[in-house]
Amino acid sequence: MSATLVLAIISGYFALLLIISFITSRKAGNDAYFKGNKQSPWWVLAFGLIGDSLSGVTFVSVPGKVGVEQFAYMQIVLGYVFGYLVISEVLLPIYYKYNLTSIYSYLNKRLGPNSQKAGSFFFLVSRTIGAAFRLYVTLIVLGEFLFKPFGVSFEIAAVIIILLILVYTIKGGIKTLVWTDMLQSGFLLAGLIISVLLIAWDLDLISSRGLFGLKGIFTAVADSDYSRIFFFDDWNAKNNFFKQFFGGAFIAIAMTGLDQNMMQKNLSARTLGEAKKNIRVFSVVVVLVNFVFVALGALLYLYAEKNGIAVPEKTDTLFPLLAIKYLGVAASVAFILGIAAATFSSADSVLTTLTTSFCIDFLGMDDHSTKDQNAIQRTRTLVHVGFATILLVTLIVFNNYNNQAVISQVFTVANFTYGPLIGLFAFSLYTKRNVYDRWVPLACLASPIICYFLNANSKEWFGGYMFGSELLIVNGLITFAGLLLLTKKKEKKAA
Numbered sequence: 001m002s003a004t005l006v007l008a009i010i011s012g013y014f015a016l017l018l019i020i021s022f023i024t025s026r027k028a029g030n031d032a033y034f035k036g037n038k039q040s041p042w043w044v045l046a047f048g049l050i051g052d053s054l055s056g057v058t059f060v061s062v063p064g065k066v067g068v069e070q071f072a073y074m075q076i077v078l079g080y081v082f083g084y085l086v087i088s089e090v091l092l093p094i095y096y097k098y099n100l101t102s103i104y105s106y107l108n109k110r111l112g113p114n115s116q117k118a119g120s121f122f123f124l125v126s127r128t129i130g131a132a133f134r135l136y137v138t139l140i141v142l143g144e145f146l147f148k149p150f151g152v153s154f155e156i157a158a159v160i161i162i163l164l165i166l167v168y169t170i171k172g173g174i175k176t177l178v179w180t181d182m183l184q185s186g187f188l189l190a191g192l193i194i195s196v197l198l199i200a201w202d203l204d205l206i207s208s209r210g211l212f213g214l215k216g217i218f219t220a221v222a223d224s225d226y227s228r229i230f231f232f233d234d235w236n237a238k239n240n241f242f243k244q245f246f247g248g249a250f251i252a253i254a255m256t257g258l259d260q261n262m263m264q265k266n267l268s269a270r271t272l273g274e275a276k277k278n279i280r281v282f283s284v285v286v287v288l289v290n291f292v293f294v295a296l297g298a299l300l301y302l303y304a305e306k307n308g309i310a311v312p313e314k315t316d317t318l319f320p321l322l323a324i325k326y327l328g329v330a331a332s333v334a335f336i337l338g339i340a341a342a343t344f345s346s347a348d349s350v351l352t353t354l355t356t357s358f359c360i361d362f363l364g365m366d367d368h369s370t371k372d373q374n375a376i377q378r379t380r381t382l383v384h385v386g387f388a389t390i391l392l393v394t395l396i397v398f399n400n401y402n403n404q405a406v407i408s409q410v411f412t413v414a415n416f417t418y419g420p421l422i423g424l425f426a427f428s429l430y431t432k433r434n435v436y437d438r439w440v441p442l443a444c445l446a447s448p449i450i451c452y453f454l455n456a457n458s459k460e461w462f463g464g465y466m467f468g469s470e471l472l473i474v475n476g477l478i479t480f481a482g483l484l485l486l487t488k489k490k491e492k493k494a495a
Contacts, residue, residue, distance in 0.1 A: 033173030048181030066297025079248020112437030191338020247469020419475020
């Protein structure tokens, strides 16, 4: 595929985003930026969450890992459903009850201002590193086919992409993102489905009998060596069902329900009932979409076997390799659009939600009605640009490391930071105790550090045991225990 064609695809893609931004951001004030004027239709939110919950990393990693892990990833996805139920029935009612803009404001109401800042801090760190990592992966892929042929360096490419994201998010905020996410989810699903159909066609798995002609795809995937979903036999293994199911549930609770980036759009729904409906519908859709991803992975490996193509040592590169070099222009276009939509859908919303969290949790802008709206808008614009700059610098640092093992480890450490959020919210929701608020940040910092060493030494310390997704639960429990140690003694009542 020519660099000119890739450039045309990406340019057309961003042109659509800019058009939507222009339409939705007209007369958009602070309420539109932070809350979408509380007018977001639930079905638009549910569809947009598909792209928001995935990324370019997911787009290439999940299919690539099927050759090693089979369909074990679906155990985590099934756990998501349980986690989304908790979000719908426990967390959303709390957020709507207090009419929150930043979900970490609840920690202030319950424990104190330092707890609020601690929760927000871990979100800011996690999402900045996560968004930079996802953008980095996409820029590396696009660089091969778009930037390098035109002699554009990684640094210049990163500046261009960040500026484009900045242009269509800086004014409309959530009001714009609700609709751009819907568009990007559509491109993501189109890229995914087209990829499956093109590979199945090359494998002669599709007949001309309409939907019944797709039966060959299901049969081939089910009969392959890659379709095992459930793993109950080895408790020490990372892919044990119970580890992955319950780990998946807590991943959903932490990385969706306790994450400002995922919740801010949900809080823009008209009512609590519509917000709940959004999460319930999304919980079903996310299972179906992820199943198509693992099915795509099986088809990729079947295609490689049939055509004698060596599977790369880094399985993440299998999908890009086949899509770009073997499956033709249509597959290349579908792949480029899919990975771009998956990445930018999660990256663009990050700038808005990082800005929201910092403005409210650290700068105290929660009560918009009592403050100068123009001053708020100027400040949030500066913060928005500031986080775009931080994201750019982080991207450049990743590129200078140029060490995939180091970068992956950084990304893994970032995921550890969701554990303290679980501990903070669990303590706030399920106990009535008060704490010494000034020491809460220290307890939250200690938890991921302890978990890092537990994870690194688990095989040696625990007789071959390897942590999987359940490490997030352990992380939350350690934070919870730390907060118990910080509990204030009850004051004696006056006689």
